[in-house]
Amino acid sequence: MRVLEVDALRKTFVRGLLRRKTEALRGISFHVERGEIFGFLGPNGAGKTTTIKILMGLIFPTAGRARLLGADIGDREAKQRLGYLPENPYFYDYLTATELLDMVGRLHGMDAGARRRRAGALIEEVGLGHAAKRPLRAFSKGMLQRAGLAQALMGDPELVVLDEPMSGLDPIGRKEVRDIILRLRERGKTVFFSTHILSDATLLCDRVAILVGGELRDTGPLGSLLDPRIDAVEVLWTGDDAVADALAVEVGDHSRTSEGRIAKMPDLQAANRVVARVVEGGGCIVHVIPHRESLEDLFVHEARAAGSPRGGEG
Amino acid sequence: MATSATFGAAGRVWAIALNTFREATRNRVLYVLVLFAVGLMGFSIILGELSLHEDVRVIKDIGLAGISIVGLAIALFLGVNLLSKELDRKTVFFVIPKPLHRHEFLLGKYVGMAVTLTVLVVMMAVTLAGVLATQGASHDVALLRAESLVLLELWLVLAVAMLFSSFSSPYLSAMFTAALWVVGRNSTELRAFATGKLADTPLGTVLSSAAAVLPDFHVFFVSGGTLGETPVSIHGGFIGWGYVGEAALYAGAYGAVCLVIATVLFARRDLT
Numbered sequence: 001m002r003v004l005e006v007d008a009l010r011k012t013f014v015r016g017l018l019r020r021k022t023e024a025l026r027g028i029s030f031h032v033e034r035g036e037i038f039g040f041l042g043p044n045g046a047g048k049t050t051t052i053k054i055l056m057g058l059i060f061p062t063a064g065r066a067r068l069l070g071a072d073i074g075d076r077e078a079k080q081r082l083g084y085l086p087e088n089p090y091f092y093d094y095l096t097a098t099e100l101l102d103m104v105g106r107l108h109g110m111d112a113g114a115r116r117r118r119a120g121a122l123i124e125e126v127g128l129g130h131a132a133k134r135p136l137r138a139f140s141k142g143m144l145q146r147a148g149l150a151q152a153l154m155g156d157p158e159l160v161v162l163d164e165p166m167s168g169l170d171p172i173g174r175k176e177v178r179d180i181i182l183r184l185r186e187r188g189k190t191v192f193f194s195t196h197i198l199s200d201a202t203l204l205c206d207r208v209a210i211l212v213g214g215e216l217r218d219t220g221p222l223g224s225l226l227d228p229r230i231d232a233v234e235v236l237w238t239g240d241d242a243v244a245d246a247l248a249v250e251v252g253d254h255s256r257t258s259e260g261r262i263a264k265m266p267d268l269q270a271a272n273r274v275v276a277r278v279v280e281g282g283g284c285i286v287h288v289i290p291h292r293e294s295l296e297d298l299f300v301h302e303a304r305a306a307g308s309p310r311g312g313e314g
Numbered sequence: 315m316a317t318s319a320t321f322g323a324a325g326r327v328w329a330i331a332l333n334t335f336r337e338a339t340r341n342r343v344l345y346v347l348v349l350f351a352v353g354l355m356g357f358s359i360i361l362g363e364l365s366l367h368e369d370v371r372v373i374k375d376i377g378l379a380g381i382s383i384v385g386l387a388i389a390l391f392l393g394v395n396l397l398s399k400e401l402d403r404k405t406v407f408f409v410i411p412k413p414l415h416r417h418e419f420l421l422g423k424y425v426g427m428a429v430t431l432t433v434l435v436v437m438m439a440v441t442l443a444g445v446l447a448t449q450g451a452s453h454d455v456a457l458l459r460a461e462s463l464v465l466l467e468l469w470l471v472l473a474v475a476m477l478f479s480s481f482s483s484p485y486l487s488a489m490f491t492a493a494l495w496v497v498g499r500n501s502t503e504l505r506a507f508a509t510g511k512l513a514d515t516p517l518g519t520v521l522s523s524a525a526a527v528l529p530d531f532h533v534f535f536v537s538g539g540t541l542g543e544t545p546v547s548i549h550g551g552f553i554g555w556g557y558v559g560e561a562a563l564y565a566g567a568y569g570a571v572c573l574v575i576a577t578v579l580f581a582r583r584d585l586t
Contacts, residue, residue: 013586056411059584080413090404092333094340106329107412109322151408 004032009064039201040194042211048194083157089148093137108155122150162193227293233271239283330422338430354380377442393475394487456552467534473569480576498531
């Protein structure tokens, strides 16, 4: 079942006295299925935030249509089942995390007891137990991001929309956010998140959409978007110079690292020959890594193919 | 999850109002303005001492004027920043996607600010009563009616400021609202011009149309003037509760129109 549908969505911003037009979205269409983690990828200025702002009812499309949880954008009942974390979240900084969640709970129509229990549990889940009574203005960026996640989850949403949720987080914070996203999927929630951090998308997403210059370049499961063919095989080995000399014809120049010498071979057969010669010469194999097309390769390829035009806000 | 079946639009409006009130009470600028009013009332004791047996009169006049002026400054400050602050701080991006309608958000902001104004006016009125008590005078019902009229005026100023802030910058909103307040306070003179020397002239028609359409703030500050031919003063011969009720109906109707227009404008606005 589809929880989010976007159909031929367009947005043109008109700015300034000269009414200059910027085409941020150029007719994009995609959908998100219930229970999946969907990555909305694109470089800065691709139109990701513009799309999300339309979905959240903050701005209106110039053309096209979008539906959230089976209802038109802005439907209050649908918003009741939605959680949203804006990019670089800004909250009422005079509130404490507990007060912020209490306010969100009120907007979701929760009674006082439910608000207190849910807020307490979420504050612990996002690791803000030590700062629950501190005003948000005293929070670091990472702590604000956690508070933002907690408020997005306050209404126990079916669909969670996260705009650059890993932005500004340190590696530990990013892992914690990834873990929260994975736990949400385990609970049957749908997660739609935008990012330009491809490693996060690779680790999390069931499906992705790649947006470049306001146009959707690709949509689908990562496995179907990425070329499964092996581009190269990396062999890292240690041993005598004599072995390196013996491999010179086949390998050419080795690159050197602190761990040993690296031979980059075009396919598995060539890599096997290198491994055999190293072992025969008394050397040791440290690792053999086949390289396939990565999400980053695909992303760069799509961006270059589109000439990486800049869209609207992000 | 436990939800209250009775919780509806009123609950959501109250959630926004409560937050707006909380924000206002943590704003030091408001306290400075209220302290200014309190200082003015304290100063009125000194001025009263300088007058010839008119100390209570002076305290009442200056106290009431202080509540009105400081209240107006606060209403303008709160009203014109209504949306710009939310947009500048980007807090609107997290509130609007919550399960509430845009008009509920706007109404909640208005209610929160109106509650803030009410609390501040009550605080200033209590201070005025205290100052009067030090001079052996009481805070009589005429003064209470005058303060009620000031509060109604401030609620209307807030609604007008909110209307302007729904489509223009805080600076322009403040200019427009202040200009309307000045014109509205002088609505009697405006009508006198329109029906006197300028009667049957194009300018007279423009002025009488303006007097009919623009908010009549003179309704709320009648002490020292006349109603019809009758002099009105908080020191004797002041208006009754019936007049306050009529003024409340006027403020309510005019304010509601302003809020409805603001809501319509805000409903289709791109929040970028």
